[in-house]
Amino acid sequence: MTRPHLPPRRAVRARTIWIAGLAAAVLPVTGCGAEVDTADKSGKPATVTVSNCGKNITYTRPKRAVAYDVSGAEKMFALGLGDRMRGYVMNKLGDPSIAGSPWRADYKKTDRLGSERITREIVVDAKADWVLAGWNSGFGEDRGITPALLKKVGIASYVHTETCWDYGDKTTDVPPLQALYTDLRAIGRIFGVTPRADRLVADLKRRVAALKKTWPKNGDPARVFVYDSGTDQPFTAGRHAAPNDIIAAAGGRNVLDDLDKGWTTVGWEPVATAKPEVIVVVDYAGQSAEQKIKYLKSLPAIKSVPAVRNNRFHVISYGDAVSGPRNVKGAEDLGRYLRSVGR
Structure with missing residues (x-):
């Protein structure tokens, strides 16, 4: 992941650390058809x-x-x-x-x-x-x-x-x-x-290039806010977190793209001021996306923003939202949603 939001856990007791000479030789195997070179011409480990x-x-x-x-x-x-x-x-x-x-x-x-x-x-x-x-x-x-x-x-x-x-x-x-x-x-x-x-x-x-061809030809990018979790302060994505580029590739703009952070917390006031048109809700275990959306709809601080007023919530899997090869799927799905609401 690359985000630090998962709940802290109790520390693990320190123990004597195994220090072994790690084998330098590499098994001559392949990964799902991926050909692997294991040594140079001298026979030394690659x-x-x-x-x-x-x-x-x-x-x-x-x-x-x-x-x-x-x-x-x-x-x-x-x-x-x-x-x-x-x-x-x-x-x-x-x-x-x-x-x-x-x-x-x-x-x-x-x-x-x-x-x-x-x-x-x-x-x-x-x-x-x-x-x-x-x-x-x-x-x-x-x-x-x-x-x-x-x-x-x-x-x-x-x-x-x-x-x-x-x-x-x-x-x-x-x-x-x-x-x-x-x-x-x-x-x-x-x-x-x-x-x-x-x-x-x-x-x-x-x-990504194909997705960009679906962007609307006129108008500014849709304003998008990412909601991961949080009540007093929302946990969201700044410019260093994967959703920033997922949103951009989809043809939108992260309303917090000027925030020099990765995954982080902010206040509700800047969210309300930014007036997001769409809220992306990150889905994982512990609290359902439906519960998160219900909470967002009940929150007085953002009740007047376009996304809440027009019921424009897009759910994205945690696996699509953190740095990884699924980011492009996340962008494609969001792009389809934005086009479906005329953005």
């Missing part, structure tokens, strides 16, 4: 250097990868890398996204290592050699699991590019969809499936 959050990092081809949340798992599955994974960790609130995923079969075949937050303990116990997660959405100083800490115990990592704006020297600022393409290509290089990654990115870009 290595590749890619840029992640502004730093060049050299990786040995992983064979026991762990991915966190829908974002990590589905970037791996979309590249045919399920059999290169030791497993995935996902908060149980994301379970409906698994049920609606085009990679349901991959989820079933891949070990689920945890149903809450990812922890260093889970990763070490799994004898992982590579971890994929976002900054402050998986990785975090307060969570005791960071790329630097994992490196100390011989585990490599990759940080979702969408979250790089808030990580390290904070100089990497890539729009969410471009960040998705960057990740797919980088992961493809790390695992030796570059041709598949290139084909996937090309297809996603083609679909």
